[in-house]
């Protein structure tokens with residue numbers, strides 16, 4: 001079996017930037033707690049490591065009951081949460097990915113220009129909730145079937161942004177569905193560059209290899225999207241989140257395997273999995 005690695009393994013620049021910030025803060029900590037509003041990235045291994053270094057994960061600013069500092073994670077947060085932090089005098093550090101900040105600006109601009117805000121993305125995802133929280137109100141659509149008369153009938157102008165890690169083809173199908181109800185639609189494609197590159201690579205490579213292995217957490221949106229794109233091309237596609245799972249999947253003994261990862265997968269996990277695969281190859285020869 002021949003192993004071929006993706007050009008884009010491990011963290012995207014946004015996740016790397018946020019993790020560097022948090023690790024530096026935790027290393028320099030003398031007194032006072034650091035709290036993170038939501039999970040910095042959707043990866044259990046990364047979260048466990050940061051918790052072990054002293055980071056406390058909270059869901060609401062109200063949960064800070066000492067003189068701690070709140071770190072806003074890479075997916076960003078709502079204006080309401082920021083206001084609450086300010087009104088309570090809770091110090092905070094904004095580690096939101098710059099690409100997400102751009103989406104925040106776009107949706108505010110669209111609302112100001114008179115467009116009704118629509119977010120194409122997964123309801124309940126931290127990033128999507130943070131984007132919606134930039135404007136007075138907004139619709140969230142994650143599937144073509146979410147575009148219903150009940151939601152869209154009567155709207156004359158809608159301004160659409162897209163969750164940074166969404167699948168482009170799916171977003172365009174949703175846009176086309178919205179067009180059936182709304183004549184004036186302004187869509188700003190806010191899928192981020194690292195997502196575009198990773199998804200494009202999977203589209204191109206999935207058909208060229210016998211099996212595709214995606215390393216990342218099942219709770220990570222971008223990882224799941226890579227899996228879905230690869231599955232369109234072939235059946236032999238696996239998503240695994242830890243080296244312990246490698247023994248339970250049926251990889252081919254011959255041929256080639258392409259390895260990609262989500263944007264929140266630590267490098268050491270990928271290295272461990274590759275090393276296990278290499279051992280398996282040696283024992284099969």
Ligand code: SF4
Nearest residue numbers: 012014015097164192
């Ligand atoms: S996936 Fe894109 S938006 Fe999300 S952290 Fe990475 S660069 Fe930023």
